[in-house]
Amino acid sequence: MxxxxxxxxxxxxxxxxxxxxxxxxxxxxxxxxxxxxxxxxxxxxxxxxxxxxxxxxxxxxxxxxxxxxxxxxxxxxxxxxxxxxxxxxxxxxxxxxxxxxxPLVSKVHVEAERHHREGREIVLIGHAGHPEVIGTMGQLPGNTITLIETVEDVAAFEPNDPDNVAFVTQTTLSVDDTADIVAALQARFPGISSPHKEDICYATTNRQDAVKVLAPGTDLVLVIGATTSSNSVRLVEVAKRAGAARAELVASAENIDWAWFDGVSTLGLTAGASAPEDLVQGVINACGERFDVSLDKIETARETVTFKLPRILSEPV
CATH class of the missing domain: 3.40.50.11270 (Rossmann fold)
Known part of the structure; x- marks a missing residue:
């Protein structure tokens, strides 16, 4: 017993x-x-x-x-x-x-170049200073791309030709926050060109969707990931918005403050797209040492996507 x-x-x-x-x-x-x-x-x-x-x-x-x-x-x-x-x-x-x-970031680069070629003024929805944003803005010369971070930024944006604007987005954003910014852009610029397919990547979307299902009624959600990981930080925000009583970002089991667990009977657990599975198992094991744990798997999607490696790796030295 x-x-x-x-x-x-x-x-x-x-x-x-x-x-x-x-x-x-x-x-x-x-x-x-x-x-x-x-x-x-x-x-x-x-x-x-x-x-x-x-x-x-x-x-x-x-x-x-x-x-x-x-x-x-x-x-x-x-x-x-x-x-x-x-x-x-x-x-x-x-x-x-x-x-x-x-490859999904490269797709955004290709879209930005296409819009530029076709003479459109480009808006990038993203977070200033993030390496992906720096990389995307660096695909084109000078100040060709304008960064938009908030709905307020949309109101302040003054393009040269309001009828000839396009937008692309960072791949790791909050789906809901981005939808609000896109709606504001489309309201201001009804003819704005949008991506052929959503720029926020399938993995970011799937992880946020899973958190939206597991968070309601959860006493605490732990997201395993780095503070520099945009998609991990967004998962914490999504969990709070979806109804978790509390949500915290932790790098690993070693970073857990066990005082968070006072009064907790239901824990939501996920990991950002750059966090390895052994860190998830580490948190489960650490919980198992302190509590009588039962696991409830919340599966909202199955991922089968794979990407080829660059050809240079298979070429002879």
């Missing part, structure tokens, strides 16, 4: 790694296998310290800028995408480089 307090864990599915993150990590592993250590990576390959630490142990060296990389070692560009000036500089220096940009 146990006298431990019962705890139901509502476990979100889908959660954790998406196809773009899987591909980016694989690219670093394959590059190390092909060229040996060290391999340089410009910016964190994905926003998760546990992933970065494991790849460092294998021989990856993470830097912020290309000028920190020697010319005689391969360099990998992170899943968030880079401005066009970065591969151009790598080519100028005759460096071997592998682009691990998520």
């Amino acid at each position: 146990t006298d431990r307090q019962p705890l139901t864990i509502r476990l979100a599915a889908p959660r954790g790694f998406c196809a773009g993150v899987d591909r980016a990590i694989q690219i670093v592993e394959e590059a190390l296998g092909k060229w040996g250590a060290p391999v340089y990576v410009r910016h964190e390959i994905v926003h998760n310290a546990h992933v970065v630490s494991r790849l460092e142990e294998l021989g990856a060296i993470f830097v912020e800028e290309l000028d920190e990389c020697p010319e005689d070692r391969p360099v990998i560009f992170s899943a968030h995408g880079v401005p066009k000036s970065v591969p151009a500089e790598a080519e100028r220096r005759n460096m071997i480089y592998v682009d691990a940009t998520c």
Whole structure:
């Protein structure tokens, strides 16, 4: 018999790694296998310290800028995408480089270039300073793209030609917040060109949808992810908005404040798209040491998406 307090864990599915993150990590592993250590990576390959630490142990060296990389070692560009000036500089220096940009981010880059070619003024819905936003804005020259972060920004935006505007979005935004901004843009500019298909990626949408189902009536939701991970931070916001009594972002079980569990009988658990599954199991195990745990899996979608690796990894050295 146990006298431990019962705890139901509502476990979100889908959660954790998406196809773009899987591909980016694989690219670093394959590059190390092909060229040996060290391999340089410009910016964190994905926003998760546990992933970065494991790849460092294998021989990856993470830097912020290309000028920190020697010319005689391969360099990998992170899943968030880079401005066009970065591969151009790598080519100028005759460096071997592998682009691990998520294909769904690359799709946004292609859309922005198409709008520019067709003479439209482009709005990017996103968060200032995020690497994906920096990469997308860096696809085009000068101040071609205007960043919009809020509905208020829409009211302040003054295009040269209100009848010739287009928008694209960062892939890891809150679906609901973005819908409000899009509605404001469409109200101000009825003829605005929108993406052929939603820019917010399938994985971001699926993880938010799962949290919307598990959060109502939950005493506490834990989101496993980094503070720098946009999609993880959005999951906390979504959980609170969907009815969770409390929601917290934690890097791993080690970062849990167990005082949060006072009076908690139902825990919602999910992980951002760059958080590995072993961190989820770590939280479940830590709860199991303190409570009489029962698991309730909340599955709202099944993901079968995979992305091919860049051809350079399979070419002979």
